[in-house]
Amino acid sequence: MHNQTVAQLVKQLQSKAVSSVELTQYYLDRIQQKDADLNSFITLTAEQALAQAKAADARLAQGNAPTLCGLPIAHKDIFCTQGVRTSCGSKMLDNFIAPYDATIVQNYQNQGVVSLGKTNMDEFAMGSSNETSYYGPVKNPWASDCVPGGSSGGSAAAVAARLAPAATATDTGGSIRQPAALCGITGLKPTYGRASRYGMIAFASSLDQAGLMAQTAEDVALLLGPLSGFDPKDSTSVDHPVDDYTRLLSKPLTGLRIGIPDEYFGEGLEAGTEKCVREAIAEFEKLGATIKSIKLPHTSLSVPAYYVIAPAECSANLSRFDGVRYGYRCENPQDLDDLYCRSRSEGFGDEVKRRILVGAYALSAGYYDAYYAKAQKARRLIKQDFVAAFHDVDLIMGPTSPNPAFEFGSKSADPVAMYLEDIYTIATNLAGLPGMSVPCGLVNGKPVGLQIIGNYFDEAQMLGAAHQYQQATHFHTLAPANYK
Numbered sequence: 001m002h003n004q005t006v007a008q009l010v011k012q013l014q015s016k017a018v019s020s021v022e023l024t025q026y027y028l029d030r031i032q033q034k035d036a037d038l039n040s041f042i043t044l045t046a047e048q049a050l051a052q053a054k055a056a057d058a059r060l061a062q063g064n065a066p067t068l069c070g071l072p073i074a075h076k077d078i079f080c081t082q083g084v085r086t087s088c089g090s091k092m093l094d095n096f097i098a099p100y101d102a103t104i105v106q107n108y109q110n111q112g113v114v115s116l117g118k119t120n121m122d123e124f125a126m127g128s129s130n131e132t133s134y135y136g137p138v139k140n141p142w143a144s145d146c147v148p149g150g151s152s153g154g155s156a157a158a159v160a161a162r163l164a165p166a167a168t169a170t171d172t173g174g175s176i177r178q179p180a181a182l183c184g185i186t187g188l189k190p191t192y193g194r195a196s197r198y199g200m201i202a203f204a205s206s207l208d209q210a211g212l213m214a215q216t217a218e219d220v221a222l223l224l225g226p227l228s229g230f231d232p233k234d235s236t237s238v239d240h241p242v243d244d245y246t247r248l249l250s251k252p253l254t255g256l257r258i259g260i261p262d263e264y265f266g267e268g269l270e271a272g273t274e275k276c277v278r279e280a281i282a283e284f285e286k287l288g289a290t291i292k293s294i295k296l297p298h299t300s301l302s303v304p305a306y307y308v309i310a311p312a313e314c315s316a317n318l319s320r321f322d323g324v325r326y327g328y329r330c331e332n333p334q335d336l337d338d339l340y341c342r343s344r345s346e347g348f349g350d351e352v353k354r355r356i357l358v359g360a361y362a363l364s365a366g367y368y369d370a371y372y373a374k375a376q377k378a379r380r381l382i383k384q385d386f387v388a389a390f391h392d393v394d395l396i397m398g399p400t401s402p403n404p405a406f407e408f409g410s411k412s413a414d415p416v417a418m419y420l421e422d423i424y425t426i427a428t429n430l431a432g433l434p435g436m437s438v439p440c441g442l443v444n445g446k447p448v449g450l451q452i453i454g455n456y457f458d459e460a461q462m463l464g465a466a467h468q469y470q471q472a473t474h475f476h477t478l479a480p481a482n483y484k
Contacts, residue, residue: 001018001023001026002026002027002030002162002163003162003479003484004165005165005214005215005216005218005219006071006165006166006214006215006216006218006219006222006223007216007218007219007222009023009071009165010067010068010071010222013060013069013070013071014060014065014067016060019053019057019060019070020053020054020056020057020060020069020070020071020072020112020114021050021053021054021057023053023070023071023072024049024050024052024053024072024114024116025050025053027072027116027163027164027165028044028046028049028050028116030162030163031044031116031117031158031163031164032044034161034163034483035158035161035163037139037144037482038138038139038141038157038158038161038163039120039135039136039137039138039139039154040119040120040138040148040153040154040155040157040158040161040163041074041116041117041118041119041120041154041158041163042077042085042087042089042117042118042119042120042121042135042154043077043084043085043087043117043118044116044117045081045084045115045116045117045118046117048083048084048115049072049114049115049116049117052109052112052114052115053070053072053114055112056069056070056112056113056114057070059112060112065112066110066111066112067111067222068108068111068112068113068222068223068226069111069112069113070112070113070114071112071113071114071165071166072113072114072115072116072164072165073108073113073114073115073116073164073165073166073167073168073223074115074116074117074118074119074155074158074159074163074164074166074167074168075105075115075117075118075119075167075168076118076119076121076152076154076155076167076168076169076170077089077118077119077120077121077154078121078125078170078200078201079102079104079105079118079168079199079200079201079210080098080099080100080101080102080105080199080200080201081098081101081102081105081115081118082098082099082100082101083097083098084097084098084118085097085098085118086098086118086201087118087134087135088121088123088124088125088201089120089121089122089123089124089125089132089133089134089135089151090123090124090134090347090348090349090352091123091134091328091346091347091348091349092124092321092327092328092347092348093201093321093326093327093328094134094328095327095328096326096327098199100199101199102196102198102199102200103196103198103199103231103233103234104168104195104196104199104200104210104226104227105168105199107196107226107227107229108168108226108227110226111226113226116164119152119154119155119158119167120133120135120136120138120153120154120157121133121150121151121152121153121154121155122150122151122153122175122351123348123349123351123352124201124203124314124318124352125151125152125170125172125175125201125203125208126151126203126314126351126352126355127150127151127351127418128149128150128151128174128175128178128418128419128421128422129147129148129149129150129153129406129408129411129412129418129421130147130148130149130150130151130153130154130157130179131147131150131408131409131412132150132349132350132351132352133154134349137153137408138153138154138157139157140157140160140182140183140405140446141157141160141161141183141480141482141483142160142183142184142405142445142446142447142480143405143445143446145407145408146182146405146406146407146408146446147182147405147406147407147408148160148179148182148183148405149178149179149180149181149182149183149401149405149421150175150178150179151170151172151175151179152167152169152170152171152175152176152179152187152213153179153183154167155167155168155169155179155213156169156179156180156182156183156185156187156213157179157183159183159185159213159214159215160183160184160185160479160480160483161479161480161483162479162483162484163483165214165215165219166212166213166214166215166219166220166223167212167213167214168210168211168212168213168227169187169210169211169212169213170200170203170208170209170210170211171189171208171209171211171425171429171435172203172204172207172208172209172310172429173207173306173310173422173425173426173429174400174401174421174422174424174425174426174429176188176189176211176212176213176437177189177400177425177435177436177437177449177451178400178401178421178422178425178437178449179213180213180400180436180437180449181400181401181437181439181447181448181449181451182401182404182405182446182447182449183405183447184439184442184447184449184475184476184478184480185213185214185215185439185476186213186214186215186216186217186219186220186436186437186438186439186466186470186476187211187212187213187220187436187437188211188212188213188220188224188434188435188436188459188462188463189209189211189428189429189434189435189436190209190210190211190224190227190228190434190459191209191238191432191433191434191456191457191458191459192206192207192209192236192238192429192432192433193209193236193237193238193240193432194209194227194228194238194240194434194457194459195209195210195211195227195228195229195237196210196229196231196233196234196237197209197210197234197236197237198231198233198234198237202313202317203310203313203314203317204309204310204311204313204314204317205236205313205317206236206309206313207306207309207310207313207429207430209429210227211227212224212227215476215477216467216470216476217249217436217438217463217466217467217469217470217476218246218249218463218467218470220245220436220463221245221246221249221460221463221467222245222246224245224459224463225242225244225245228242228243229242240457243457243459243460244460245459245460245463246460246463247460247464248460248461248463248464249463249464249467249468250464251464251468252287252288252468253284253287253288253289253465253468254288254289255288255289255290256284256288256289256290256394256395256465257289257290257292257392257393257394257395258281258284258289258290258291258292258393258394258395258396258397259292259293259294259389259392259393259395259396259397260281260291260292260293260294260396260397260398261294261295261296261299261389261396261398262293262294262295263295263296263297263299263300264296264299264398264399264424265398265399268402268420268423269399269402269403270402270403270404270443272404272443272444272448273399273401273402273403273404273443273448274399275441276440276441276442276443276448276450277397277398277399277440277441277448277450279440279441280397280440280441280450280469280473281397281450283469283472283473284397284465284469286472287468287469287472289465292392292393294389294392294393294396295385295389296382296385296386296389296427297385298378298381298382298384298385299382299385299427301378301381301382302378302382302423302426302427302430303419303420303422303423303426304375304378305375305376305378305379305382305430306375306422306426306429306430307358307419308358308362308371308372308374308375309372309375309376309379309430310355310359311355311356311358311359311362312359312362312363312372312375313359314352314355314356314359315355315356315357315358315359315360315363316359316363318348318352318356321343321344321347321348322339322340322343322344323339323340323342323343323344323347324339327343327347328343328346328347329343330342330343330346330347351415354415362375379430379431382427382430382431383430383431383432386427386428386431386433386453390455394454394455394458394461395452395453395454395461395462395465396452396453396454397450397451397452397453398424398450398451399424399448399449399450399451400424400425400437400448400449400450400451401421401424401425401448401449402420402421402423402424404443404444404446404447404448405446405447424451425451428453432456433453433454433455433456434453434454434456434457434458434459434462435451435452435453435454436451436452436462436463436466437449437450437451437452438450438452438466438469438470438475438476439475439476439478440473440475441475442475442478447475447478450469452465452466
């Protein structure tokens with residue numbers, strides 16, 4: 001049962017070969033049996049899940065239920081879920097019970113989708129390895145001594161280990177695509193503004209975007225509809241028609257123009273990873289696509305620009321956690337200043353503090369123009385590179401991550417080395433473009449991801465190309481040895 005895709009499970013639910021209660025209980029039992037070794041979940045909502053599954057079965061019995069009705073999924077613990085702890089992987093929000101549902105959580109509930117629980121993540125989504133979580137690191141199902149990637153490492157590990165058919169996630173600088181690559185699954189970050197950010201705890205407001213993780217591109221296409229759409233409660237939401245994301249899944253790739261950036265295949269790319277990615281691109285060529293070398297000349301500016309803009313926005317967003325209104329509060333404060341200082345210093349972890357300090361410095365008087373303003377100018381140049389490239393190509397492809405999953409602790413002492421893990425993914429967030437990662441091979445038994453970048457609101461074409469590739473290859477069907 002656990003090796004079936006979302007598409008297969010949906011058919012079984014609709015044909016009544018299995019009930020939602022049976023399917024939900026199966027996954028709850030599997031999580032109880034297997035997750036102690038992974039730590040992919042922070043909160044399991046068994047009682048609520050079974051109640052939702054019972055209601056879904058009632059809708060299915062009526063014969064007019066939505067396509068996804070009865071399907072169990074997991075939510076990253078960055079999305080508010082009414083009556084359930086929403087911790088964002090932090091000590092600061094360890095005791096926070098959300099009083100309302102995030103829009104995308106509500107959208108899935110409206111479709112009859114069942115929530116299994118909340119997945120582990122880097123604290124406040126700040127990290128590339130899932131080592132900064134207050135609840136401990138998540139282990140990669142393919143290699144228990146290695147990281148699953150971050151910040152959505154819990155969602156990625158849960159889907160890779162077949163503890164959930166799919167999971168929601170978020171991507172600020174690669175936090176869907178990088179863990180999807182390191183865990184051997186499919187992950188998609190939509191166009192900025194495509195999915196509502198209402199009820200999603202903010203890290204960097206101009207970069208954060210909700211997305212999805214599942215086994216296949218077809219699964220993501222089925223799930224993307226409820227995630228998408230305009231939300232009047234979110235000022236960053238874009239009023240753009242919601243596509244049928246399955247419409248191009250069967251379209252042949254003949255005539256598709258794929259751009260390969262020269263800048264993505266230079267120094268720092270691990271040799272085995274490059275081999276897998278180039279073999280995947282060659283497969284697209286066999287399927288009828290045209291391959292063209294392109295230039296993204298300002299790629300080198302993406303990491304420095306991101307690590308000025310993201311911390312600046314994080315310092316502003318995290319100022320709300322002051323020990324007064326909600327979240328962690330220090331014991332026996334001497335006065336208001338002591339309350340603020342100790343609540344924040346005790347409630348935040350080292351990486352979060354580092355980014356708050358960097359962001360506050362970049363926004364401070366006398367330094368705003370020197371750092372933040374220049375970073376925004378670099379961001380514009382990066383976007384213009386992509387706009388120019390998409391005049392000549394339909395999709396852009398390259399590696400998702402410079403290497404397969406790395407060992408715990410190997411980069412945590414060097415923040416710059418950790419930040420460079422996102423070198424191929426950050427630019428799409430700065431430009432607001434959609435991007436996804438699909439499995440394309442193994443290096444020393446660990447997965448490698450191919451990144452596919454599309455034009456604005458062109459998720460259907462990305463998913464169609466990815467699906468055709470997955471029809472011709474088997475990498476998306478591989479599962480970690482202990483979780484088959």
